[in-house]
Amino acid sequence: MKAKIHVVLKPGVLDPQGKAVEHALHGLGFKGVEDVRQGKYIELKLKSKDRKKAQAEVEKMCKALLANTVIENYSVELAE
Amino acid sequence: MKAKIHVVLKPGVLDPQGKAVEHALHGLGFKGVEDVRQGKYIELKLKSKDRKKAQAEVEKMCKALLANTVIENYSVELAE
Numbered sequence: 095m096k097a098k099i100h101v102v103l104k105p106g107v108l109d110p111q112g113k114a115v116e117h118a119l120h121g122l123g124f125k126g127v128e129d130v131r132q133g134k135y136i137e138l139k140l141k142s143k144d145r146k147k148a149q150a151e152v153e154k155m156c157k158a159l160l161a162n163t164v165i166e167n168y169s170v171e172l173a174e
Numbered sequence: 175m176k177a178k179i180h181v182v183l184k185p186g187v188l189d190p191q192g193k194a195v196e197h198a199l200h201g202l203g204f205k206g207v208e209d210v211r212q213g214k215y216i217e218l219k220l221k222s223k224d225r226k227k228a229q230a231e232v233e234k235m236c237k238a239l240l241a242n243t244v245i246e247n248y249s250v251e252l253a254e
Contacts, residue, residue, distance in 0.1 A: 100215055115216065115240070122238055124231065126221035135180055135215040136195065141206035151204065158202055160195070 095140045097152045098171045101161045102133035136160060148172055175220045177232045178251045181241045182213035216240060228252055 103109050109131050116130040142148045152170045161168040183189050189211050196210040222228045232250045241248040 102215065102217070112216075116218075118239055119218075119235055122235075124235055126231070127235075128219040128221070130216065130218040133215040133217070135182065135213040136192075136210065137182070137213070138196075138199075138210040139208040141208070151206070155199055155202075155204055155207075159198055 095143060095145070095148050096173045097138050097140060097148065098173065099136040099138070099152065099156065099160060099168060100133060101136070101156070101166050101168045103131060104165055104167055107165045133166075134160075145172060175223060175225070175228050176253045177218050177220060177228065178253065179216040179218070179232065179236060179240060179248060180213060181216070181236070181246050181248045183211060184245055184247055187245045213246075214240075225252060 112130040112132045115132060116127060119127045119130070138152075140148050140151065142151060149170060149172060152172070153168075156168040156170065157163060183192075192210040192212045195212060196207060199207045199210070218232075220228050220231065222231060229250060229252060232252075233248075236248040236250065237243060
């Protein structure tokens with residue numbers, strides 16, 4: 095089973111990386127760009143074939159390592 | 175209009191960041207995890223309301239700044 099994980103900063107948390115990208119885009123002439131936010135995207139394979147167990151396992155991984163839940167939200171999508 | 179952009183390393187390109195995450199997950203007891211790949215996820219807002227123009231503009235941004243097309247692939251999703 096494959097898992098696709100998005101980790102993004104919570105709304106309201108300052109995103110200096112996103113701001114840097116926004117400024118760079120403005121500098122390149124893309125003036126219509128606003129509110130750039132940069133997050134992480136992680137893909138992984140799991141041996142587990144049980145969807146429910148896989149979902150629980152990936153959420154554990156997010157809480158333990160992949161996301162800092164104080165300032166970040168995560169979402170998990172599973173696919174065969 | 176909102177754009178969601180995924181930038182991932184091309185298949186076959188070594189991903190040391192993904193490997194580090196994989197080792198850390200194994201160390202935490204998640205033994206069933208394989209093939210971890212880490213990419214970037216970028217969200218931004220565009221003033222443009224024309225879908226076709228927005229798509230073209232975001233692809234230009236990806237080529238100019240957001241992705242290194244020698245080693246990375248990108249994908250763009252637009253939403254209202």
